[in-house]
Amino acid sequence: MFDVDTDRTLVAAADLVNTTAGLRSATHSPDQLTTVAQLKEYLNQRDAEIRWPSSNADRAQLSSVVELRDKVREIWGAAPIETEAPVELLNQLLRGVGLKVSRSSDGGHRAEPVPASTDLADVMTASIATAIQHLVVRDETARMRTCKGESCDAIIIDLTRNRSRLFCDFGNCANRAHVRAYRARQAAHRKAPSPRQATATRPAHPAEADLATDPRLVKPSAAEKAAQIQEPTSQSATAAKEFRERMRDELMEKRNKKSGKKSKKGKKKK
Ligand SMILES: [Zn+2]
Structure with a gap:
């Protein structure tokens, strides 16, 4: 939805908040960030590209990461952000975070946060706070949601183009x-x-x-589906529609030429 780094970090931030004890799809889930081993497990589940230094995960880092989790949770709970309090909290996390420009994998350049130190908690803080800042300045904080499921307080990050995500992936x-x-x-x-x-x-x-x-939960009628095809939402659907239209135009052109020449109709070969 945004750039890959931001998307990846927002998913990691949501996963971090969801390690908090609570209800996940009507099932109680205990706190999953109480030991260094659990912190390492959380880090091992990250995308390799995220480059958070799991090697320096220890007791001290664990408690700093839990503090970070609580703040991120508070910011998430306040979304869509319209008041000053969550912004102030975000600014606390951004304190000491720098910025540098580096080469991106596609050959261009990108801005990258510089953490206050190489400690795990500082690296995570810089990364997560920068990603959330992205949402705030683009007025996209409504994408930080809580699952709409009954007896579920999992948080979700909606990275869909049409802002259609309502539910978590924990259960049904x-x-x-x-x-x-x-x-x-x-x-x-x-x-x-x-x-x-x-x-x-x-x-x-x-x-x-x-x-x-809720219109998003009502199954679309045939007419609505047809309208959706006319109004493609995904890139591949747009490409497919363009392709169909081009083929139709070419076909029409051929037909016009044929009728212009008044050629005799033969059997079509397929
Ligand atoms: Zn849920």
Whole structure:
């Protein structure tokens, strides 16, 4: 969505926050950052390109990383960021972080954060704070979300083009929400309420009503699907549409030429 480094770091930041104890798709998950071994495990699961120095993970670094996690969690919880408090917190993390320009893998140049020291926690702080800063200055902090699943407080980073991500990857949050939305629609359909009954038939959970009417959870009709094809969202879909249009134009051109020459129609060979 953004540049690869920022995307990769935002995913790592979300994973870091999700090591906090809490509910993941209706299952309790304990704190997963209580030992140095767990910190190393978290680091080992990172993309190799992220280059966070796992070799200097020790007790002191662990407690600094946990502090970082708590601050990032607070910033994430405040998103979309509209007040000063989360920005102030972000500025605390950015204190001492420098900037340098270096060669990127595509041959161009890119700005890269320079951490306050080579300590693991400082390197992680510089990297994560810079990535979040990216979202803040581009007014994209609404991409820092909490899973919409029932009994789930996992956080997610939405890196989709059309900002469509609603659920985490921990369990079956998306599935359960679809089933719930479907049932809520069925129930609403069965008891089309008279104004007098309206209060009695309201779903017990206000969230169910939201989910039932959330357009992103309602399966698209054939007409909507057709409209989506006309309005491609992904790069490959755009390319495919252009290709189809070009083929159609070429075909039309050939036909026009043929009818212009008034040539006799032979059998078409395929
Ligand atoms: Zn979830």
